[in-house]
Amino acid sequence: MNAARSAAAVAAASAVGLTLSCGPKRIQTPSIPGQSVIALLPDPGAGTVGRAVVSNPSGIVDLTSARESTTVTPNQAPTPVTVLSEADVTRLFGDALTALPTAPEHFVLYFRFESNELTDESLALLPRVLDAVKQHPFPDVAVVGHTDTTGASSVNFELGLRRATAIRTRLIEAGVAAAMIEVSSHGEADQLVKTADEVAEPRNRRVEITVR
Secondary structure: OEEEOOOOOOOEEEOOEEEOOOOOEEEEOOOOOOOEEEEOOOOOOOOOOOOEEEEEOOEEEEEOOOOEEEEEOOOOOOOOOEEOOHHHHHHHHHHHHHHOOOOOEEEEEEEOOOOOOEOHHHHHHHHHHHHHHHOOOOOOEEEEEEOOOOOOHHHHHHHHHHHHHHHHHHHHHOOOOHHHEEEEEEEOOOOOOOOOOOOOOHHHOEEEEEEO
Protein backbone atom coordinates (compact mmCIF):
# COMPACT_ATOMS: atom_id res chain seq x y z
CA MET A 1 0.00 0.00 0.00
CA ASN A 2 1.32 3.43 -0.92
CA ALA A 3 0.45 6.79 0.63
CA ALA A 4 1.39 10.22 -0.76
CA ARG A 5 0.32 13.70 0.25
CA SER A 6 0.94 17.43 -0.21
CA ALA A 7 3.29 19.66 1.75
CA ALA A 8 1.19 19.78 4.92
CA ALA A 9 2.80 17.65 7.63
CA VAL A 10 0.85 14.52 8.48
CA ALA A 11 1.97 11.70 10.79
CA ALA A 12 1.71 7.94 10.48
CA ALA A 13 0.69 5.71 13.40
CA SER A 14 -0.04 2.01 13.76
CA ALA A 15 -1.04 -0.36 16.54
CA VAL A 16 2.56 -1.46 16.93
CA GLY A 17 4.24 1.93 17.06
CA LEU A 18 4.30 5.61 16.03
CA THR A 19 6.40 7.02 13.22
CA LEU A 20 6.57 10.59 11.93
CA SER A 21 6.65 10.33 8.14
CA CYS A 22 5.22 11.63 4.87
CA GLY A 23 2.05 9.55 5.09
CA PRO A 24 -1.29 9.94 6.86
CA LYS A 25 -2.08 8.79 10.38
CA ARG A 26 -2.57 5.06 10.30
CA ILE A 27 -3.65 2.36 12.76
CA GLN A 28 -3.86 -1.41 12.44
CA THR A 29 -7.28 -2.72 13.48
CA PRO A 30 -6.96 -6.08 15.24
CA SER A 31 -10.26 -7.53 13.98
CA ILE A 32 -8.84 -8.59 10.59
CA PRO A 33 -5.11 -9.34 10.23
CA GLY A 34 -3.41 -6.77 8.02
CA GLN A 35 -6.41 -4.41 7.92
CA SER A 36 -5.64 -0.70 8.26
CA VAL A 37 -7.71 2.45 8.75
CA ILE A 38 -6.16 5.45 7.01
CA ALA A 39 -7.29 8.95 8.00
CA LEU A 40 -6.19 12.40 6.87
CA LEU A 41 -5.88 14.70 9.89
CA PRO A 42 -4.91 18.39 10.12
CA ASP A 43 -1.34 19.34 10.84
CA PRO A 44 -1.20 19.76 14.64
CA GLY A 45 0.84 22.95 14.34
CA ALA A 46 -0.63 24.89 11.44
CA GLY A 47 -4.05 23.25 11.25
CA THR A 48 -3.61 22.79 7.50
CA VAL A 49 -4.72 19.67 5.67
CA GLY A 50 -2.77 18.10 2.84
CA ARG A 51 -3.74 15.26 0.55
CA ALA A 52 -3.25 11.49 0.77
CA VAL A 53 -3.43 8.96 -2.04
CA VAL A 54 -4.05 5.48 -0.62
CA SER A 55 -3.54 2.58 -2.99
CA ASN A 56 -2.86 -1.14 -3.24
CA PRO A 57 -2.91 -3.55 -6.21
CA SER A 58 -6.71 -3.71 -6.00
CA GLY A 59 -7.58 -0.02 -6.10
CA ILE A 60 -6.94 3.60 -5.10
CA VAL A 61 -8.72 6.36 -3.17
CA ASP A 62 -7.89 10.04 -2.68
CA LEU A 63 -8.22 11.73 0.74
CA THR A 64 -8.43 15.52 0.46
CA SER A 65 -10.33 16.87 3.48
CA ALA A 66 -9.92 16.71 7.25
CA ARG A 67 -10.93 13.39 8.83
CA GLU A 68 -11.59 11.66 5.52
CA SER A 69 -10.73 7.97 5.89
CA THR A 70 -10.61 4.63 4.14
CA THR A 71 -10.10 1.05 5.30
CA VAL A 72 -7.61 -1.16 3.49
CA THR A 73 -7.68 -4.96 3.65
CA PRO A 74 -5.24 -7.28 1.83
CA ASN A 75 -6.46 -8.35 -1.61
CA GLN A 76 -9.33 -5.85 -1.53
CA ALA A 77 -9.64 -2.31 -2.86
CA PRO A 78 -9.64 0.52 -0.31
CA THR A 79 -13.17 1.23 0.87
CA PRO A 80 -15.01 4.36 -0.32
CA VAL A 81 -14.05 7.54 1.53
CA THR A 82 -15.94 8.27 4.75
CA VAL A 83 -15.56 11.17 7.18
CA LEU A 84 -14.70 10.24 10.76
CA SER A 85 -16.33 12.07 13.65
CA GLU A 86 -14.12 13.76 16.24
CA ALA A 87 -15.07 10.94 18.62
CA ASP A 88 -13.90 8.35 16.10
CA VAL A 89 -10.59 10.17 15.67
CA THR A 90 -10.07 10.18 19.42
CA ARG A 91 -11.02 6.52 19.75
CA LEU A 92 -8.79 5.34 16.92
CA PHE A 93 -5.86 7.73 17.15
CA GLY A 94 -5.99 9.24 20.64
CA ASP A 95 -2.92 7.40 21.93
CA ALA A 96 -0.96 8.13 18.76
CA LEU A 97 -1.84 11.82 18.82
CA THR A 98 -0.87 12.13 22.47
CA ALA A 99 2.50 10.56 21.70
CA LEU A 100 3.32 13.04 18.94
CA PRO A 101 5.99 15.63 19.82
CA THR A 102 4.97 19.26 20.10
CA ALA A 103 4.85 20.79 16.62
CA PRO A 104 7.69 23.19 15.67
CA GLU A 105 6.90 26.89 15.89
CA HIS A 106 8.36 29.59 13.69
CA PHE A 107 8.84 33.29 14.49
CA VAL A 108 10.25 36.24 12.54
CA LEU A 109 11.71 39.25 14.37
CA TYR A 110 12.63 42.43 12.50
CA PHE A 111 15.49 44.88 13.12
CA ARG A 112 16.22 48.55 12.73
CA PHE A 113 18.35 49.72 9.78
CA GLU A 114 22.03 48.69 10.07
CA SER A 115 21.43 47.62 13.67
CA ASN A 116 21.01 44.57 15.87
CA GLU A 117 18.23 46.36 17.77
CA LEU A 118 14.72 44.98 17.36
CA THR A 119 11.81 47.06 16.16
CA ASP A 120 9.22 47.85 18.83
CA GLU A 121 6.74 45.37 17.30
CA SER A 122 9.27 42.54 17.31
CA LEU A 123 10.40 43.35 20.82
CA ALA A 124 6.80 42.84 21.92
CA LEU A 125 6.80 39.42 20.22
CA LEU A 126 9.64 38.03 22.36
CA PRO A 127 7.37 36.78 25.19
CA ARG A 128 5.56 34.55 22.67
CA VAL A 129 8.90 33.05 21.64
CA LEU A 130 9.71 32.29 25.27
CA ASP A 131 6.28 30.75 25.81
CA ALA A 132 6.88 28.48 22.82
CA VAL A 133 10.22 27.36 24.25
CA LYS A 134 8.58 26.50 27.56
CA GLN A 135 6.07 24.23 25.78
CA HIS A 136 8.91 21.91 24.71
CA PRO A 137 10.40 19.70 27.47
CA PHE A 138 13.76 19.59 25.66
CA PRO A 139 13.71 22.59 23.31
CA ASP A 140 15.89 22.92 20.25
CA VAL A 141 16.03 26.56 19.17
CA ALA A 142 17.50 27.59 15.80
CA VAL A 143 18.18 31.32 15.33
CA VAL A 144 19.15 32.52 11.85
CA GLY A 145 20.15 36.11 11.13
CA HIS A 146 19.40 37.92 7.84
CA THR A 147 20.05 41.37 6.34
CA ASP A 148 18.99 43.48 3.41
CA THR A 149 21.37 44.10 0.49
CA THR A 150 22.84 47.43 1.59
CA GLY A 151 26.59 47.17 2.16
CA ALA A 152 29.11 44.46 1.36
CA SER A 153 27.97 40.83 1.56
CA SER A 154 30.78 39.95 4.00
CA VAL A 155 29.72 42.77 6.31
CA ASN A 156 26.11 41.66 6.06
CA PHE A 157 27.04 38.12 7.03
CA GLU A 158 28.61 39.46 10.22
CA LEU A 159 25.60 41.72 10.86
CA GLY A 160 23.24 38.74 10.47
CA LEU A 161 25.34 36.79 12.95
CA ARG A 162 25.31 39.68 15.43
CA ARG A 163 21.53 39.84 15.15
CA ALA A 164 21.17 36.10 15.79
CA THR A 165 23.60 36.31 18.70
CA ALA A 166 21.69 39.24 20.21
CA ILE A 167 18.51 37.14 20.22
CA ARG A 168 20.42 34.19 21.69
CA THR A 169 21.61 36.46 24.52
CA ARG A 170 18.06 37.61 25.24
CA LEU A 171 16.83 34.00 25.36
CA ILE A 172 19.62 32.97 27.72
CA GLU A 173 18.88 35.94 29.98
CA ALA A 174 15.26 34.76 30.06
CA GLY A 175 16.32 31.33 31.28
CA VAL A 176 16.79 29.26 28.11
CA ALA A 177 19.83 26.97 28.37
CA ALA A 178 22.63 28.14 26.08
CA ALA A 179 23.23 24.60 24.83
CA MET A 180 19.68 24.51 23.43
CA ILE A 181 20.25 27.47 21.08
CA GLU A 182 22.03 27.31 17.73
CA VAL A 183 22.84 30.53 15.88
CA SER A 184 23.82 31.09 12.25
CA SER A 185 23.75 33.79 9.58
CA HIS A 186 22.60 33.89 5.98
CA GLY A 187 23.52 37.56 5.64
CA GLU A 188 21.88 38.97 2.51
CA ALA A 189 21.80 35.60 0.71
CA ASP A 190 18.29 34.50 1.71
CA GLN A 191 16.00 37.47 1.14
CA LEU A 192 12.40 37.36 2.23
CA VAL A 193 11.69 40.07 -0.35
CA LYS A 194 13.89 39.78 -3.44
CA THR A 195 15.62 43.08 -4.23
CA ALA A 196 18.53 44.41 -6.23
CA ASP A 197 21.81 45.24 -4.53
CA GLU A 198 21.96 48.21 -2.16
CA VAL A 199 18.23 48.20 -1.40
CA ALA A 200 17.15 48.94 2.18
CA GLU A 201 14.24 46.50 2.59
CA PRO A 202 12.93 46.35 6.21
CA ARG A 203 11.44 42.85 5.82
CA ASN A 204 14.86 41.45 4.98
CA ARG A 205 16.38 42.78 8.21
CA ARG A 206 15.26 39.91 10.37
CA VAL A 207 16.00 36.92 12.54
CA GLU A 208 14.05 33.71 11.98
CA ILE A 209 13.52 31.49 15.04
CA THR A 210 12.41 27.88 14.91
CA VAL A 211 11.48 26.20 18.18
CA ARG A 212 11.29 22.41 18.13
